Amino acid sequence: MARAGLGVSWRCLFANDFNEMKVATYEKNWGRGDMKGGDVAQLTVVDLPNETVDLAWASFPCQDLSLAGEYRGLGREFDNVSTRSGTFWPFWKLMRGLAHGGRAPRTIVLENVYGCLTSRGGKDFAAISSALASSHYRFGAAVVDASHFVPQSRPRVFFVAARSGESIPKSIIADGPQPDWHPKSLIKAYEALDIETKKNWMWWAIPRPRKRTSAFADIIEERPSGVTWHTPEHTEYILSLMTPLHLQKVATAKESGMKVVGSVYRRTRPDETGLKRQRAEVRFDDIAGCLRTPAGGSSRQTILVVEGNNVRSRLLSPREAARLMGLRDNYRLPAGYNDAYHVCGDGVCVPVVRHLARHILEPVLRGRSRKTLLAAE
Incomplete structure (x- = not known):
């Protein structure tokens, strides 16, 4: 769904997912070639594109950062505690490997649930922030609720980072927190960061979208398929x-x-x-x-x-769920109800991605006619 939100001007070079069903769904919609199924922890930089990409996007599993996962958190970078959200560290190991080889992505986006602001007493938020700062990325985080774009309540935290040396337009940097995107819980998490990490922090100036005109009732069908x-x-x-x-x-x-x-x-x-x-x-x-x-x-x-x-x-219905994620009706879903619902419930809202790409990522990357994407979901 990150790819759907970025749009046709972006070219995906690599994608990864552990779930075979989601791999198959991706290939039905985008074709084969760039998707590599399997555990991100088994990947090495050799598996990744041999060039510097404009964007690396990671939507790592949210279960351990939400009530459903009892807030177990990310774990530590090299501990023996296995948590699903702990897949962030294998992803970050790949990012560091790319940087070591002179191929650090120009921008990085990390997406997760609202709970990442407070999980483990804010330690997870601090760990992600420290990882970005110590790898020479200027970054900020924003809470974007999908309800600005679609009739679904879906607040998610987006870390958006730009590699040191990238020219960042002043117009997309705010003087301080913005009420629409930086709630008190995010400000509190930021205030708890150490001084060195804060030096790399930015408050992204994200414009408020047009008022949503669609309602939940608009996507409901009288004779739905599958239910x-x-x-x-x-x-x-x-x-x-x-x-x-x-x-x-x-x-x-x-x-x-x-x-x-x-x-x-x-x-x-x-x-x-x-x-x-x-x-x-x-x-x-x-x-x-x-x-x-x-x-x-x-x-x-x-x-x-x-x-x-x-x-x-x-x-x-699965199609109604897909509409709530901003997917078009021609997006091909799995045949089984639970599989189709899983794809939607585990995804990122398409118009949210487009909004962040248009107002933050693309201004940073301006000057490239085609953007490249490295995605791990």
Whole structure:
């Protein structure tokens, strides 16, 4: 999805993913040649393009930096603790290898969940920042919510770094934090960095995009492919899992007399006695909840359609999930539901990538007619 967001003016030289299904999906959409499947820890600089690339992009696994992974974190660079998000260090070893050979990427983007600001008491954020600074990159981080572009709540942290010596236009550097992209949690994480790392920090001046015009209801289909509407009994079961607060939201939607579409997640919450119970939580704010992989976190997202007293429910379809990620309808998804949902829930929002490329990466790289991309997802 990073490649889709960058656009046709970029040329991908190398891509990597451990998951065979995602490798196959990439090749269906982009063809074979630049994708190398397998563990990033098994790669060496010999596997990478023998030239200096304009961009290296890494969207490393988020499970250990989120609630689903119990915030286990990145781990240390050379420890024996195996965490999925710890794949950052093998990726960074490759970046250092390229730099040692005089091929350091001109820019680097690292993308992960909001939790990377606070995981392990901020140590993960500091470790990433220190790695960039010690390798002679000027960098900054921004929290970009996909809801600026698509009807999905999906805040993600983007580290954007430019190699020392690159000419960075003053117009894309802000004097300080910007409210749209630098929340208090990011500012706090920055303030905890050591003095030497801060010397390489920049506050990126990212313009606010045009107001989003699409709503969650706009991407929902009456006859979707790959899913069916629930039986009335199953819909009643979902409603039975709601607390009075969420049942009132449904009642308000009924009273509106309009067709209202909401998204539902099942979560485990303590009841009034302290016992954990499964609960269904609904939102009717024209924005879907954050897509996740079907095997973790809050799992698959359910939609609830309310028209007067008629309430229907079903799973979000794979194509609808793809639209929430900003993918075009001609993007080829895996045939199986869980695989297709996994591809979407594990991806990066396409228009967010385009926005960062247009306003930060391409101004830094201006002067090249075709940009090259080295991606590890």
